[in-house]
Amino acid sequence: MNFKGLLIFKTVYEVNSLNKAAKILGYTQSNLTAHLKKIEHELGASLFIRRFDGVIPTEEGQQFYHFAIQTLDRFAQLKTSFKFRHPTLLISELLFQFIVIEQQKYAIGSTEIVIKRTSEMNHVINEQFFDNVITFKKFNHADYCLVATKYLPVTFLKSHSNITHQQLPILINNDVDCPLRAKTLALYQQTSNIITVDSLSQLLNLVEKGQGIALLPLFLQKDNFEKFNDEQYLIAFYCYQHQSI
Numbered sequence: 080m081n082f083k084g085l086l087i088f089k090t091v092y093e094v095n096s097l098n099k100a101a102k103i104l105g106y107t108q109s110n111l112t113a114h115l116k117k118i119e120h121e122l123g124a125s126l127f128i129r130r131f132d133g134v135i136p137t138e139e140g141q142q143f144y145h146f147a148i149q150t151l152d153r154f155a156q157l158k159t160s161f162k163f164r165h166p167t168l169l170i171s172e173l174l175f176q177f178i179v180i181e182q183q184k185y186a187i188g189s190t191e192i193v194i195k196r197t198s199e200m201n202h203v204i205n206e207q208f209f210d211n212v213i214t215f216k217k218f219n220h221a222d223y224c225l226v227a228t229k230y231l232p233v234t235f236l237k238s239h240s241n242i243t244h245q246q247l248p249i250l251i252n253n254d255v256d257c258p259l260r261a262k263t264l265a266l267y268q269q270t271s272n273i274i275t276v277d278s279l280s281q282l283l284n285l286v287e288k289g290q291g292i293a294l295l296p297l298f299l300q301k302d303n304f305e306k307f308n309d310e311q312y313l314i315a316f317y318c319y320q321h322q323s324i
Contacts, residue, residue: 197256235307250291
């Protein structure tokens, strides 16, 4: 038994005719008959008495009609409520600051936003539905399609308060899938002066206090940071959309 079967039963009940119901719903009469027989088999009861001029409901058919209209009505209400729910967004930490805060691509008040580390993204999309996913790491999932590849401009930043910065350590976060971490390690393979910190917020705090430099989004330089040098890089990120949209 499914919602299609309930709709078929309801239509047949209201027009008292398999032929008329088939024309209204756009099905063959044999298709309708098969659905009704399946419902009757599941219920263990006859729902209609067939006559040459149509059908009339049995007592069980009358009872089932009330169940059918209540169920279909509740289902319609549920679908309507889903249309007015807030869209959901799963996004990486740095990309949240860039896309939501800096570019204001999503309204915080009207979007349910979940922020995760890049290394956590694959696990989260398998546990929960999201309308949109924006991440530094490509993934393959049957429910999502890649709709855009974009780029985040990054550079090494230091604190405004630093007068000399030649001996500052290089800071990276401990998110193993973070492309900024990977880019830093690729650029400074032979450097031992690299410190791993536990979180992005801690990394930003240390840079702001003048205790290190880090590869960070270019837009942050307007705050308490300035460029360490003139080198800039583009870090790819990926925008996915749920297939049902």
